Amino acid sequence: MGRAWKGFLKSGIILLFLSPFVYIFYHIDFLEFQKTPTPPFTNISVSSDPGSNQNSCAFRWLSPKEIHEENILLDSIAWPNTPSVPAPVSLEGTSNAARSKCVILPRPGGGSWLVGDQLEVMIKMFDFKGHPKNHGGDFFLTRLHNQALQAGVAGQVVDHLNGTYSAVFFLPWEGKSEVEVTLVHPSEAIPFLQSFSGERPNGVDYYSTFQSGSLTDTTLCNVCLPSTQQPQCNYTDLNTGELWFCYKPQNLSCDTRIKHFHKIRKPIKAEEDILFKTGVTMNVRIPSSGPAHVTVFPKKKGQLAARSNKDIPGPAGYYYKGLWSSLSGTTVQRFSNASAISQCLKNKVVLMYGDSTVRQWLEFLSEELTDLQVYNLHTTSRFGPFVALDHVNNIYVTFRSHGLPIRIGISPVTELHYVANELNGIAGGKNTIVVIGVWAHLTSFPIKVYIRRIMSIRKAVVRLLARAPDTRIIIRTANLKHSPTPILAQLSGDWPSLQRDKILRTMFKGMNVYFVDAWEMTLAHYLQHDLHPQRPIIKNMIDVVLSYICPSK
Numbered sequence: 001m002g003r004a005w006k007g008f009l010k011s012g013i014i015l016l017f018l019s020p021f022v023y024i025f026y027h028i029d030f031l032e033f034q035k036t037p038t039p040p041f042t043n044i045s046v047s048s049d050p051g052s053n054q055n056s057c058a059f060r061w062l063s064p065k066e067i068h069e070e071n072i073l074l075d076s077i078a079w080p081n082t083p084s085v086p087a088p089v090s091l092e093g094t095s096n097a098a099r100s101k102c103v104i105l106p107r108p109g110g111g112s113w114l115v116g117d118q119l120e121v122m123i124k125m126f127d128f129k130g131h132p133k134n135h136g137g138d139f140f141l142t143r144l145h146n147q148a149l150q151a152g153v154a155g156q157v158v159d160h161l162n163g164t165y166s167a168v169f170f171l172p173w174e175g176k177s178e179v180e181v182t183l184v185h186p187s188e189a190i191p192f193l194q195s196f197s198g199e200r201p202n203g204v205d206y207y208s209t210f211q212s213g214s215l216t217d218t219t220l221c222n223v224c225l226p227s228t229q230q231p232q233c234n235y236t237d238l239n240t241g242e243l244w245f246c247y248k249p250q251n252l253s254c255d256t257r258i259k260h261f262h263k264i265r266k267p268i269k270a271e272e273d274i275l276f277k278t279g280v281t282m283n284v285r286i287p288s289s290g291p292a293h294v295t296v297f298p299k300k301k302g303q304l305a306a307r308s309n310k311d312i313p314g315p316a317g318y319y320y321k322g323l324w325s326s327l328s329g330t331t332v333q334r335f336s337n338a339s340a341i342s343q344c345l346k347n348k349v350v351l352m353y354g355d356s357t358v359r360q361w362l363e364f365l366s367e368e369l370t371d372l373q374v375y376n377l378h379t380t381s382r383f384g385p386f387v388a389l390d391h392v393n394n395i396y397v398t399f400r401s402h403g404l405p406i407r408i409g410i411s412p413v414t415e416l417h418y419v420a421n422e423l424n425g426i427a428g429g430k431n432t433i434v435v436i437g438v439w440a441h442l443t444s445f446p447i448k449v450y451i452r453r454i455m456s457i458r459k460a461v462v463r464l465l466a467r468a469p470d471t472r473i474i475i476r477t478a479n480l481k482h483s484p485t486p487i488l489a490q491l492s493g494d495w496p497s498l499q500r501d502k503i504l505r506t507m508f509k510g511m512n513v514y515f516v517d518a519w520e521m522t523l524a525h526y527l528q529h530d531l532h533p534q535r536p537i538i539k540n541m542i543d544v545v546l547s548y549i550c551p552s553k
Ligand SMILES: *[C@@H]1O[C@H](CO)[C@@H](O)[C@H](O)[C@H]1NC(C)=O
Pocket: 042, 043
């Protein structure tokens, strides 16, 4: 393929004309978050209003040891100052980013800022009445960047619980570094986010279509359903114990279920909207009092780095000239052309499981490698599964969606496979790479559902590594996304993602698995956040993945 041609291919607009399939493949999951699709059905038999009067959900059974772990995990994500019942909506005492300020603190020990130093920014919050805040709990995203150098690094925020916060940055490059502090949510909005899917799934209705002969019916499904007069079909997975139920169609049996789909609801009360208003309460930059940038000089021999907060973990990596470098021990190599990529993947089997953010990696590889052909398996467009094969180099890549609950179009129930069950069917070995990315579709479920899901996946990973310790297991973390509306922020925003992401990292910590830190890779990058990160970010992620598969000698 010519260079110009490849350039064209990178543009979604040209793709639209070239192949509607590829375009849809890439973009529609996101569109589905923005507007409620009209499902291809007219009559649904539901005996109660979805979601109403539903008491808390029963979750899958856990052993005492697992309950202990769950309690530790829940403690680890506890958010400061969040009452169990949200306060009435009022802006008065709410954190107001526009009236708050941040200031770069002087370098400890004085002198010029040096590469390798830690820079601290003090954030002081005020409310809409102009009064200083005296409690913590605001949710920030912070980064340090230099647009001209295409450089960026994520900052860590420390909550002092008294209305002030520290944002701590590592200074990885020489030259100008600009501080950016964004209030994503005021602390007052967090109880609403917590209660949104705290006890039971919220915001999305799942349905199944049943069919036998000329009879069809559609009923409501979920991990738990309110008990009504209508009997329920129990689709609990016998191996993982993952729960799933549908109301039984009146005149059809439970085994006539053929399709799964979803519909997004607007479940929040309108008066809450003011707490989730972009540019007012949500996603607002904190102005800097004084300069918002520093100039960083190279470190001379023998000079010590200035550090104010020694306990704060450093960032996972940073961008410089658009390229991601890791700070956690792995040298990220550049696989800058097709032959470098296929050389690394030669004789490899790459098995990807998860949501569409993992599927993007298969799409990227198949676009980069002309010899890697995606087979048409006549599956539903975006749901997959997908298989790509490079016959010459003996490269086999697959993607399979992670199973219920999932919001990718209409899917045949036969293709809803839990990741843990798939992993149990893999022999593994030194030529096998397993990629797992499960987060985006679980944000509207109670955190306990996510913990159970990752527990069952982790058990399968432990078994796989026991039978084939050379298997490379790569975990893709959650990424930031653009959630400009109240419903998107509550359903699938960065705060619910962060909570699940912390759980994911903690649960796989210390295991023989490799992380791709999609969170920091999207936070540090200059491109707008997107559920499906844009191509320059995917390219860097693939460099990280390939560096794990083919480490430099
Ligand atoms: C839906 O129900 C209405 C009335 O109950 C009926 O007239 C209509 O034919 C049904 N549509 C389908 C597609 O079953």
